[in-house]
Amino acid sequence: MPLYKTPAIVLRSIPYGEADKIVTLYTLDFGKIKGIAKGAKRSRKRFGNTLEICSYINLSFFEKETSELVRLNHCDLMRSFAGLREDINKLAWASYFIELVNAMTAEKIKNKMLFKLLLVFLNLIDKGILKEEIQRIFEVRLLALLGYxxxxxxxxxxxxxxxxxxxxxxxxxxxxxxxxxxxxxxxxxxxxxxxxxxxxxxxxxxxxxxxxxxxxxxxxxxxxxxxxxxxxxxxxxxxxxxxxxxxxxxxx
Ligand SMILES: [Zn+2]
Incomplete structure (x- = not known):
């Protein structure tokens, strides 16, 4: 099983079974990927608090031929964007951008500009720039980057x-x-x-x-x-x- 490394943004993270999490990420080098983080609910050693939505992380993962899910190996926090989860207004904005990226993209199609777009806009929201123009510009640029x-x-x-x-x-x-x-x-x-x-x-x-x-x-x-x-x-x-x-x- 080859090990890959890439910067990533967490789009979705849901508990799975007793101890695991299923995580959807938008990565710089592989586009959208979905993976399982074994033991993420119990052991904080490998994943810590890196798997919250909007977290910007450095991810390493294994790809298994037999599974559609990659296996998350280790994550380092680059930027937690905790402010986006603590303020309900900012969370609403960030959730919209995150869900739009998740819904509009297919898995494993690399788009480095889309990764950059999401990161720039999460940063704007984190800084408190909550103008409706920001939503429209994000939509326009997302559509362009996806060929629409x-x-x-x-x-x-x-x-x-x-x-x-x-x-x-x-x-x-x-x-x-x-x-x-x-x-x-x-x-x-x-x-x-x-x-x-x-x-x-x-x-x-x-x-x-x-x-x-x-x-x-x-x-x-x-x-x-x-x-x-x-x-x-x-x-x-x-x-x-x-x-x-x-x-x-x-x-x-
Ligand atoms: Zn005409």
Whole structure:
């Protein structure tokens, strides 16, 4: 059984039997993996308090050909992010990001940028930057990194640039339609030029600057509706953490 090492973030951790834990992790080098931590509930020697959700750890694990679960061998805490679990408001935000990554990814597909994205956003929440913009930017960047980036810089129908104030987003086609091309298209969501420009900016802004971005109230409203409907078609279900989060976002 080969031994692997990688930085990882704990997405989920559930007790299993008398003494074990089943843990889902997003790792830098292997993408999402699921593993068993033998004796984690009893012995604190190998795992300590490293298997709490949001913990950022250095993980070593064995892969067994006969099992879908890897076997966690040892974890060192890099950063506990304990503040995210102790403050219910921050926990709601972090849980949403964690659950979104878990629900949108398949196992063992490496995506180093997605690992970095999650780490940067957990850090923002830990610092107390709880602006609704942060949720939208996380959604936009997650979609882009997974290959689902909506097309926002021209009309999907006539291919022309968008100049009018009122346009429409097609959830099914993942892009914008101008008012002319939008005729006879059912199920579109209206989107202003300002929101299109805001979303385009969020696709490219440096992650270091994300905490300083502000949307207009109209762009907050429109981008929430559009992204939530766009994500729903990939998720196929409501995330538990989304309802939890909405209790802490009064504008939701
Ligand atoms: Zn058009």
């Amino acid at each position: 980036q909506p097309l926002l810089d021209h009309c999907l129908g006539c291919k022309k640039g968008l100049s009018g104030e009122k346009n429409f987003f097609s959830v099914r086609e993942g892009g914008i339609l101008c008012p002319v091309c939008a005729l006879n298209h059912p199920g579109l969501v209206s989107i202003s030029l300002g929101t299109i420009k805001t979303l385009l900016l969020t696709q490219t802004i440096l992650l270091e600057k994300v905490g300083r971005v502000s949307f207009s109230p109209q762009s907050l409203r429109e981008s929430k509706t559009i992204l939530s409907r766009f994500l729903e078609q990939y998720l196929g279900k409501d995330l538990k953490s989304k309802k939890f989060l909405e209790q802490f976002s009064p504008s939701a």
